[in-house]
Every structure is written in structure tokens, then in C-alpha cells.
Amino acid sequence: DADVTQTPRNRITKTGKRIMLECSQTKGHDRMYWYRQDPGLGLRLIYYSFDVKDINKGEISDGYSVSRQAQAKFSLSLESAIPNQTALYFCATSDLTVGYTFGSGTRLTVV
Amino acid sequence: DQQVKQNSPSLSVQEGRISILNCDYTNSMFDYFLWYKKYPAEGPTFLISISSIKDKNEDGRFTVFLNKSAKHLSLHIVPSQPGDSAVYFCAASSARQLTFGSGTQLTVLP
Numbered sequence: 001d002a003d004v005t006q007t008p009r010n011r012i013t014k015t016g017k018r019i020m021l022e023c024s025q026t027k028g029h030d031r032m033y034w035y036r037q038d039p040g041l042g043l044r045l046i047y048y049s050f051d052v053k054d055i056n057k058g059e060i061s062d063g064y065s066v067s068r069q070a071q072a073k074f075s076l077s078l079e080s081a082i083p084n085q086t087a088l089y090f091c092a093t094s095d096l097t098v099g100y101t102f103g104s105g106t107r108l109t110v111v
Numbered sequence: 112d113q114q115v116k117q118n119s120p121s122l123s124v125q126e127g128r129i130s131i132l133n134c135d136y137t138n139s140m141f142d143y144f145l146w147y148k149k150y151p152a153e154g155p156t157f158l159i160s161i162s163s164i165k166d167k168n169e170d171g172r173f174t175v176f177l178n179k180s181a182k183h184l185s186l187h188i189v190p191s192q193p194g195d196s197a198v199y200f201c202a203a204s205s206a207r208q209l210t211f212g213s214g215t216q217l218t219v220l221p
Contacts (some may be wrong), residue, residue, distance in 0.1 A: 002148060002153070031207070040120070043155070090154055099145065100209060102154030106138035 003027050004103035006091050012109045013081050021076045022104050024090030031095065032074040033067060034058075037088040037105075038062040049074055076081075114138045115203050117212035125220050131217060132215050134201030134206060142213040143204035146186045148197045149214070157199055165202070191219045 004025045013019050034046040045058030047066040065077045078085055086109050092100040114136045124130045142163045142220050147155035161168040161175045174187045188195055196219050201212040
């Protein structure tokens with residue numbers, strides 16, 4: 001089993017729909033992150049959480065919300081999806097060291 | 112304003128030769144620098160890192176160089192292999208949060 005699992009792997013949704021991307025990790029780490037990748041822009045931080053009761057906005061949080069249901073689970077929601085949220089989304093986890101472990105990504109298309 | 116920049120979107124190198132990927136940063140508070148490698152349909156995977164107090168770190172075929180005065184780091188891959196073809200992201204850490212560059216697509220030609 002992967003250390004960080006993201007579901008779904010691919011999703012096509014319509015403008016205005018609510019969608020949730022889920023992430024779970026088996027590393028036992030406290031810190032979890034959501035990033036999106038766009039061509040030419042690299043990975044940009046959406047939200048991060050340092051423990052279950054700690055949620056923080058990242059660089060591009062507008063239009064997104066998150067929920068940290070447990071140490072191992074961190075979900076990302078788009079309340080009303082719009083086409084410019086079409087991107088590749090990555091969840092990651094880390095401990096107190098620097099390196100992150102990433103999931104395989106969710107490819108989201110908003111039509 | 113991007114704090115971590117990779118100005119070359121792509122690089123092609125012959126197998127066996129050296130690959131040099133570059134990265135520039137603007138924030139003097141970054142304390143660690145990392146390189147991640149990403150294959151299609153997979154998440155980024157950690158490759159190598161360097162502390163801001165060092166100027167070189169080597170791991171097998173991979174060496175990262177840090178020039179703090181120039182706010183510049185580079186990743187050298189010697190010798191390059193076709194399996195090294197991937198997107199390489201430079202990242203910088205401050206308060207245990209990573210800021211990523213836009214990536215460089217490396218293609219190693221057989």
C-alpha cells in the first residue's frame with residue numbers, strides 16, 4: 001500500500017458542483033498538505049495542517065476548504081467548482097524533518 | 112512574485128553526459144533546499160537536499176551545489192541515464208514549509 005493515498009485519481013465535474021478530494025497517509029506524520037500543479041507554475045500550496053486542530057491557508061486557498069478528520073486523513077473540497085480549478089492536485093505529509101512524501105495525485109477537470 | 116525560480120522549462124542531454132539543472136531563490140530565510148523528481152502519473156519523490164550552511168551535498172550520481180551569495184543552487188547528474196528523464200522541481204524550506212519552483216523537464220537521449 002502507498003504511504004499517501006489520494007482518491008479519486010481522476011475526476012471530471014461540472015462548473016458549480018461541489019467536489020471533495022480525499023487523502024490518507026500511513027506514515028504516522030502530523031503534518032499534511034494540499035498542493036496544486038499547473039503547467040509553468042510548479043506546485044502551489046493550497047492548505048496545510050500541522051495537527052488535527054491546526055489548519056492554515058496557503059498561497060492559493062480561495063475557492064477551497066479542507067477538513068482534517070484524523071491524523072491520517074486530510075480532505076480538500078471545492079464548494080463550487082470553476083474551470084480554472086482544473087489542475088493536478090497533490091496531497092503530501094511530513095514529520096519534523098524537511099522531506100515530504102507525496103501521493104500520486106488527483107487529476108481534476110472542471111467543464 | 113516567485114520566491115523560487117527555475118528559468119529553464121526543459122533540458123535535453125545525451126546519455127552518459129552531465130545534466131545541470133539550475134534554481135534561483137530570493138528569500139534569505141530559506142534554511143534547506145531540496146530537489147524532487149516527478150514521473151508522469153506519479154507524485155514528486157524526494158531526490159536530494161542541502162542545508163543552507165553547506166555548499167555541496169553528494170549522493171551517488173547526484174550532487175547539489177549551493178551558492179548563498181548568488182542565491183543559486185544547481186543539481187548535477189553524472190552520468191545521465193535515460194531513466195533520469197523526468198520533471199525536476201527545486202524546493203526551498205522555511206519554517207518547515209516548502210516553496211517549489213516551476214520545474215524543469217529533463218530528457219536524456221539514448
